[in-house]
Amino acid sequence: MALTLGILLSFLILTYVVVLNALRPHTPGRELSLNELNGRVDDGQINEVTLLSFDSRLVGIDSEGAWWTGTSGNDFLIAELIPRYQEAGGTVRVDTQPGKNLLSTGATFTLPIATLLVGFLFLYVLIRDSGKGVGKLGESKDKRYGEQDTRVTFADVAGLPEAIEELSEVKEFLVSPERYARLGAKAPRGILLIGPPGCGKTLLAKAVAGEAGVPFFSVSGSQFAESLVGIGPARVRDLFKKAREAGPSIIFVDEIDAVGRARSGVEGFNAETESTLNELLVQLDGFDSTHRIVLMAATNRPDILDQALVRKGRFDRQIVLDTPDYAGRLAIVRVHAAGKPLGPDVDLERFARRTVGLSGADLAATLNDAATLAVRRRLTKITMRELSDATERVLAGPEKQGRILSDADRRRVAYHEGGHALVGWAVGSTVSVEKVSIVSRGHSLGTTWSLPIEDQRVRTRTQYGEDLATTLAGRAAEQLVFGDPSGASMTDLARAGALARHMVVELGMSEALGPLVLGAGARSEETAIQADREVRRLLDEADSRAAEVLLQHRAVLDRLAARLLEQETLDHDELADLLGGLTATTPPPARRRRRATKVAAS
DSSP states (O other): OHHHHHHHHHHHHHHHHHHHHHHSOOOOSEEEOHHHHHHHHHTTSEEEEEEETTTTEEEEEETTOOEEEEOOOOHHHHHHHHHHHHHTTOEEEEEOOHHHHHHHHHHHHHHHHHHHHHHHHHHHHHHHHTTOSGGGTTSOOOEEEOTTSOOOOGGGOOSOHHHHHHHHHHHHHHHOHHHHHHTTOOOOSEEEEEOOTTSSHHHHHHHHHHHHTOOEEEEEGGGGOOSSTTHHHHHHHHHHHHHHHHOSEEEEEETTHHHHBOOOOSTTOOHHHHHHHHHHHHHHHTOOTTTOEEEEEEESOGGGBOHHHHSTTTEEEEEEOOOOOHHHHHHHHHHHHTTSOBOTTOOHHHHHHTOTTOOHHHHHHHHHHHHHHHHHTTOSSBOHHHHHHHHHHHHHOOBOTTOOOOHHHHHHHHHHHHHHHHHHHHHOSSEEEEEEEOSOBTTBSOEEEEEESSOOSOOOHHHHHHHHHHHHHHHHHHHHHHSSOOGGGHHHHHHHHHHHHIIIIISOOBTTTBSOOOOTTSOOHHHHHHHHHHHHHHHHHHHHHHHHHHHHTHHHHHHHHHHHHHHSEEEHHHHHHHHTTOOOOOOOHHHHHHHHHHHHHO
């Protein structure tokens, strides 16, 4: 098609050139003005004049046979001169130039039409080749992975043994469906993978396809969203059609909440999104055992999915993934550390214990950053220092060596971070303060690293209170030492406020409201006001507790700040020398209740 289009364009251009050249006036002889030609006629030098009507020119022949051409392009002047030539006894002939007239008429109608046709053809080819043609709007934008691609198997997935066990049945169904048919069992039509970003949802889906050796169609839920009516449903139909033709196969829809959001039923709801969701439901109902297609989807927002989508018979199974525990992190680290040269001081078990809360993607990024740092430092092996620095880069951003603070700012940051470290060490029953630094990272002027002593899925109200006190300790230290808090506490205040609201609204940890979980849409104005008062009470309690601990150990806080100003960074062992044996006096419960009553009544 491209070659044909090029030939047509070349032919059209050549035609234009030929036609323009043929229509251009071609007259013999010397060029004269009409006045000069008229003078030669009056003098009797020219006896015969020919009018070229199409070219609007006069051509005269003198007695010696020479040609003279009068040109001006003025039709009215020519019309006045012809009678004078005739009165002078000259011969006047008229040449209508029929060939040029016919060519001009044909070109006037034919060439514009030909130009439009070639232009439309060129536009069609251009749009078609870019994949945005009208005929391709309804085609699915999926990416297909087959046996020719690098296969991902369960061996590449670490830290998710329960999920692998569940998904092994899907692999067996795709490979040996007769085993299920003998007992009348049906394989799941849809599997919903639920978990935070980076926990391995996409990797698991690819591993199932790799284990079964079947095609894998991957698409994002947002790719079904279009402003044109009917495009989303058409793409859903096209995706399932491709999967049936390639069956057995797996369809994976990432971020399915973009297309599977619950229908509101109110005016103004996106009709195209609802039509796309309806088509997805129809396609799920159209599955049967002969197709051997499994739909896998991923989301981190299961609460907003339409109930018709997640019911049994459509998404039959929901597999919940979470950030890995110690054993899972160690397995993930070993997978990503394979093939990397590690130094003799590297302890992967210690590294796994210090990365509580990191997802599989975070751990992979950390090991890659450690390798990058080793290259930057011209090392031949990755050491524990690179792993530690890479962890801090992933969590807080790279160091900003070029940021220079004034002495006053450095002193304030030292007391701020020292306050976090001291209170965290004194009241933290489940965390260990591993490191404190006044070196700028990301948006923060300093950082305090507190890691859980062990993996803990359940936390009590007392432990949440410890977290609140530690979070507000930086601001309390500034208030104690300088008498004036600064904007450095902005992030701490936001984090503490979110945690306190989570305790009151979602965890039922409020003395005034009791064991209630308050939904966002189920709160009355009075309840919302009371919840705000409880949040304020928790924050005031935590702030008071942090201030009391800092006041009780003011001398230790001064020594800690001085050491930070001298060294900038202190690790766990150095902190132990300064803070070892530090204890805090906890305010009696009765005192806290009296203060809470006063705040609630205000």
